[in-house]
Amino acid sequence: MASGPVAPFGDRIGTLRNDVRGAGLDGFVITHLPNLRYVTGFSGTAGAAVVTPGRCTLVVDFRYVTSAREVLARLPDGLLDLVLVDRTYDDSLTDLLRRSEASRIGIEGASMTVGRFQRLSTTLALPPSGGVSGVVTLVATDRVVERRRAIKDAFEIETLREAARRLSLVGREMPAFVREGRPEQAVAADIDAAIRAAGFERPAFETIVASGVNSARPHAHPGPRRLEAGDGVVLDFGGIYDGYCVDLTRTLHVGRPAPKLLRLAGAVREAHAAAIAVVRPGARPSEIDAAARDVLTRYGLAEAFGHGTGHGLGLEVHEDPRISKLPGALPDDPVVPGMVFTIEPGAYVEGLGGVRIEDDVLVTGDGCEVLTDVPIVG
Secondary structure, three states, rough: OOOOOOOOHHHHOOOOOOOOHHHOOEEEOOOOOHHHHHHHHOOOOEEEEOOOOOOEEEEEEOOOOOHHHHHHHHHHOOEEEEOOOOOOHHHHHHHHHHOOOOEEEEEOOOOHHHHHHHHHHHHOOOOOOOOOOOOOOEEEHHHHHHHHHOOOOHHHHHHOOOOOOOOHHHOOOHHOOOOOOHHHHHHHHHHHHHHHOOOOOOOOOOEEEEHHHHHHOOOOOOOOOOOOOEEEEEEEEEEEOOOEEEEEEEEEOOOOOOOOHHHHHHHHHHHHHHHOOOOOOOOOOHHHHHHHHHHHHHOOHHOOOOOEEEEEEOOOEEEEEEEEOOOOOOOOOOOOOOOEEEEEOEEOOOEEEEEEOOEEEHHHHHHEEEEEOOOOOO
């Protein structure tokens, strides 16, 4: 972004050090690329970082030397070191960890493969040579960085607000794309072009255009089917702006839809409003989900709503928090100010069609701010 708050990488590195120390570890290896970008500012298709009490070291290969040096140039002196891969990433990581004087190092259990973990662990368990430190033990951790990413800082909130504003402009173009006789694929191509024209790096995921009976499939792929009079059309699309993802869904109609489809749209619209109304600090994800689900249940549509009510947004299009009815399987910690997530109830009836309405919300001190702004029709 041209101006405004700067991402506080120093604070993020310091917080990670405290979290690692609190977990009884001497250091931490970052291999999940969104986490790497969050902590260091580096973005690429490969890379890693080693964070210890005294150093934060970015590890990249020759393809990213220039990009990595540009990252370092934007940061305070001494905040981040750079190591270039000589042979393989694992060789470089092994060497760094051997020289770190750390004995217990955390790794990201959700992103490092079992094979890689075993190879590194086996190598690091061998007796050291060449005057480096002793044996290093790798310890699998869960969501150490992701927990912090769930609460956005001022830089992230400003970025997401701007991204949502731009995506809303795209959303307001949708009625011009949805016309009788147009193939779903052509509508999707128009949406993708509009996303790029609005200043996004790229779509955040494959755009969904599902018309008529296809709309009863929540994640239908756009195909050759042509829009027909009376169709409902689910349009689900998103963009990546300055690395951050936003997401929006509207269901439009071609001409006058059948009364059953209008009833479905009304139920989902009511469920969407009910969920947003309970978003506030202290509300649990399961409570937000229940607000939407209870409305659809009253309409006899409990079985027609099979997915969660929302998901977190940030450097990934699906991240914490998860707004779901399954607190036993997912964290159900209360939402707090700074969290950004979608509210997207839907109902899908085979042979009739489906409706989904999605907006992005920011939890504030006393409620929530709806970041996306596109009229809901139908």
